[in-house]
Amino acid sequence: MSNEPVAVPDELPAMQADIYSHLAVDARLLAIASDRLRTGGRHSVTVVSVAEAAGMTHANVYRYFQSKSALIDAIAAQWLKGLEATIASIADGPDPVDDKLENLLSIVAHAQRDLMVENRNLFEVYADAAAGSRVIYRRFRARLKQLVVRVLDEGMASSVFEIRDRENAATFITDTASRFIHPVAIRMDSQMPREMFDRRLDVIIHVILRALRSNYI
Template sequence: MRPSAITTPSAPAHPTRQVIIETARTLLRRFGEEKLTVVDIARALGMSHANVYRFFKTKAEILDAIIEQWLEKVEAFVDGIARRPGSAAQRLEAVVLELHRKRRQKLLEDAEVYATFQRLFELRPDAAARHRQKLLNVFHRLLAEGLASGEFTAVDCREAATVLKDATTAFLHPLMISATGVEETESRARNVVRYIVAGFSSPPPRANRRDSVRHLAGRRTASRPA
């Protein structure tokens, strides 16, 4: 099945369209994305498949809509964490840990559905790229806030956001999460974030380095015998 491009509808969704999406999401558990058909969806809804085609041209469009809504929920979840009160460092850590926890919990509670969504996601690289970019934007925004408040020292926020995203991929990518199995990974994720964010933080107040060098040089000169 060739994936179609995902587009966000410009107008509010028709109620029937949403019912079709929800029914298809439920049936994915039973049939999987390969065996699921539009006829299956129509039969479950008690309508003709022609009526389903009024809202979606193909099965691929239905699957795209499922992925789109799933991503919107994840992105709203992450954005909600980023908007909380607290330091930028605390919120960066919370974004990574809570998203990791949410995905890992879904894997442990319903591995079959998790695997199905993972396959759908992999078939749509455009959606995956957009999702990664949105997460990168959240990291960038929090780093910029930390820089503006003086919490972080002079850093390139865009570059730093990319470093943080790359370093936490093992804890946020669905495939990497499933590969860890039952390993305890949250503490590892926390350590990674804290070590990286520590590099962004402003150093504690101290004497100017040049003044310290001059002071030390003066002491050495004074200690020399006349």
């Protein structure tokens, strides 16, 4: 895939100003920046261009986002917020605990892979944040671990999981599934067919669940 930025049509600012005029200022700026990132890549997201599209001066943008990097990270953080809400609903849901863990890992893996296919520019921002261990990714990793631990606690309380050390078990899960839940690994395997990805992920999840049930960790 070419890394050359895609030209954004001149009429886009006026269109965006009309489409997002009902939003609060910070949400409007983020929506405009998200559109520009999707269509033109990170090079098309500038404070000046986003301000023009929102019908304001660039000084107003800095009231909400300290820099272009902060604005771009906020786009990725918004996407992660949606993913976090989805996996939190799984952890808090009524399903059997082993199904919860399987669904949680599967959704994290597939959401990231789908993002890579559907919005490659946003995925690259997110993957770079992970590679650089930036705040938005560290926060997501911490939230993911928190939810995994919540499921482990439930599994231990119901005797579905036989675990010696909960912290070691949580680390084992993230380490074992890393190839399928870490965006940099997903990017490296971008040419892997979806069927193969799913098959390998299923095997890894099966291994994790078996280890958790066997008093091995």
